[in-house]
Amino acid sequence: MTSAPSPPGTKSELSGKLLIGGEWTEGSTGRTARVYDPASGTLLGHVALAEVDDCLRAVEAAQRALPDWASRAPRERAELLRSAFDLLRAERDDIAEMIVRENGKAWADAAAEADYAIEFFRWYGEEAVRIEGDLRTSPSGDKRILVTRQPVGVSLLITPWNFPAAMATRKLAPALAAGCSVVLKPALETPFTALRVVAALERAGIPQGVVNVVFPDPPGPASRAMLGHPAVRKLSFTGSTEVGRHLLREAADTVVSSSMELGGNAPFIVLDGACVDEAVEGAFTAKMRNGGAACTAANRFYVVESLVDEFTEKLVARMSEVTIGPGLDRANQLGSCVSEAEKQKIAELIEKVAVEGCSVITCGSVPQLGSFIAPTVIRGVAAGSSIIREEIFGPVAPVISCADEDEATTLANETEMGLVGYVYGPMRRALRVAERLEVGMVGINRAIVSDPAAPFGGVKQSGLGREGGHEGIEEFLEIKYMAVEW
Numbered sequence: 001m002t003s004a005p006s007p008p009g010t011k012s013e014l015s016g017k018l019l020i021g022g023e024w025t026e027g028s029t030g031r032t033a034r035v036y037d038p039a040s041g042t043l044l045g046h047v048a049l050a051e052v053d054d055c056l057r058a059v060e061a062a063q064r065a066l067p068d069w070a071s072r073a074p075r076e077r078a079e080l081l082r083s084a085f086d087l088l089r090a091e092r093d094d095i096a097e098m099i100v101r102e103n104g105k106a107w108a109d110a111a112a113e114a115d116y117a118i119e120f121f122r123w124y125g126e127e128a129v130r131i132e133g134d135l136r137t138s139p140s141g142d143k144r145i146l147v148t149r150q151p152v153g154v155s156l157l158i159t160p161w162n163f164p165a166a167m168a169t170r171k172l173a174p175a176l177a178a179g180c181s182v183v184l185k186p187a188l189e190t191p192f193t194a195l196r197v198v199a200a201l202e203r204a205g206i207p208q209g210v211v212n213v214v215f216p217d218p219p220g221p222a223s224r225a226m227l228g229h230p231a232v233r234k235l236s237f238t239g240s241t242e243v244g245r246h247l248l249r250e251a252a253d254t255v256v257s258s259s260m261e262l263g264g265n266a267p268f269i270v271l272d273g274a275c276v277d278e279a280v281e282g283a284f285t286a287k288m289r290n291g292g293a294a295c296t297a298a299n300r301f302y303v304v305e306s307l308v309d310e311f312t313e314k315l316v317a318r319m320s321e322v323t324i325g326p327g328l329d330r331a332n333q334l335g336s337c338v339s340e341a342e343k344q345k346i347a348e349l350i351e352k353v354a355v356e357g358c359s360v361i362t363c364g365s366v367p368q369l370g371s372f373i374a375p376t377v378i379r380g381v382a383a384g385s386s387i388i389r390e391e392i393f394g395p396v397a398p399v400i401s402c403a404d405e406d407e408a409t410t411l412a413n414e415t416e417m418g419l420v421g422y423v424y425g426p427m428r429r430a431l432r433v434a435e436r437l438e439v440g441m442v443g444i445n446r447a448i449v450s451d452p453a454a455p456f457g458g459v460k461q462s463g464l465g466r467e468g469g470h471e472g473i474e475e476f477l478e479i480k481y482m483a484v485e486w
């Protein structure tokens with residue numbers, strides 16, 4: 001058995017295959033897709049494309065592997081996950097390099113992603129042995145109520161390109177810990193990182209068929225067919241709200257349990273009494289992590305009138321310090337967009353807001369070659385402006401002046417999204433605002449919320465369910481109640 005793909009750092013092109021029932025294989029028609037390094041535009045390699053039949057074979061392989069995997073002792077599953085953690089930790093820099101090469105992000109962002117991603121195997125190795133059940137007495141005393149949890153079954157995991165390692169491991173680790181077998185469908189822009197992670201799971205000793213990987217193109221007919229297969233009992237999706245809605249409709253036909261991690265439009269609020277320097281540093285981190293291509297990225301900055309000028313000037317100065325260029329040069333702090341198309345989308349948002357009469361401040365200059373966007377601060381943004389209704393997904397910071405905390409909170413909630421919000425200011429005031437924000441997560445005087453031990457997820461149209469924490473494994477478990485004659 002050969003693992004895919006070939007290691008990064010070699011001159012040769014990478015070649016990725018599908019993993020079906022423990023076999024690394026080409027798709028049934030031999031079609032492949034090209035994968036490019038967006039920072040240079042050069043060809044990185046090819047990945048095998050799956051046809052609908054290949055995807056159904058992957059589901060059937062997962063179905064065959066399920067009974068054995070689900071019945072393994074939790075401790076055994078835990079130890080296999082721990083081995084995967086150890087293997088991946090030893091390869092952390094290689095994983096980070098792969099992320100940089102196919103996604104374009106800066107080295108520091110890729111290294112932070114690799115650390116976060118790998119940690120899920122340790123966390124869920126520890127959670128695998130803590131799956132709870134309980135015994136209750138019925139109020140009438142006629143029986144005992146025995147409540148237990150079982151793996152939900154074959155799970156379809158669909159992931160985006162912006163965190164090619166972490167979005168895969170945040171699903172793989174809890175699914176495997178719970179005793180589910182899976183079919184993983186990573187984004188076609190960034191297939192090689194996911195393949196490396198899966199190859200490590202194979203080396204750690206996860207049995208054949210428990211983890212399968214497919215790359216259908218287009219993905220729609222294949223996901224429809226897989227969701228229609230009676231063995232598939234779980235869909236865990238991370239991606240845009242638009243595709244999430246579509247998949248929810250498809251999952252409805254076979255009533256497949258669905259967890260959704262969807263788009264964000266995070267408000268970043270600076271209150272009266274906030275330390276402006278701390279708020280600027282927080283704003284910089286919440287905006288620039290992953291080059292702004294994060295569902296958690298601060299998308300709209302609401303700053304009280306008394307602080308808005310100082311905040312904006314200092315944010316421009318901070319954004320202007322950023323070194324921009326290919327992520328393989330570890331000195332660069334901002335890498336490229338994942339593709340030229342993604343860059344164009346962000347450039348169009350900036351052009352649109354300039355036409356609306358806002359003041360666009362470009363901070364720094366970008367390399368000629370590759371898909372780069374310079375950090376940009378936008379002043380004079382009106383509450384209803386186009387740029388604050390959309391998920392920017394790039395290093396662009398629109399600043400909106402607000403009268404007070406009430407107005408900031410009201411404006412922050414005026415969106416169909418509700419993933420995360422950030423509040424900077426004195427603690428009592430910040431907590432008051434945090435409680436009123438319609439989001440699943442809040443950073444209070446803190447710009448990063450993600451932690452494998454915390455429940456990550458959104459409200460409103462940002463998603464359903466949680467990943468990480470104790471909650472993440474629950475998404476892959478079903479409750480069974482047994483009425484016991486006592």
Ligand code: NAD
Binds near residue numbers: 240463
């Ligand atoms: P996307 O929705 O275009 O694609 C996500 C995945 O879905 C990819 O693997 C893609 O191939 C697949 N896909 C697309 N159409 C499909 C279909 N019809 N059937 C089955 N699969 C399909 O999203 P993207 O552009 O890759 O990622 C960016 C989006 O992801 C942003 O909106 C971002 O906020 C969101 N995101 C959310 C979280 C979160 O935790 N909430 C985390 C990361 C990214």
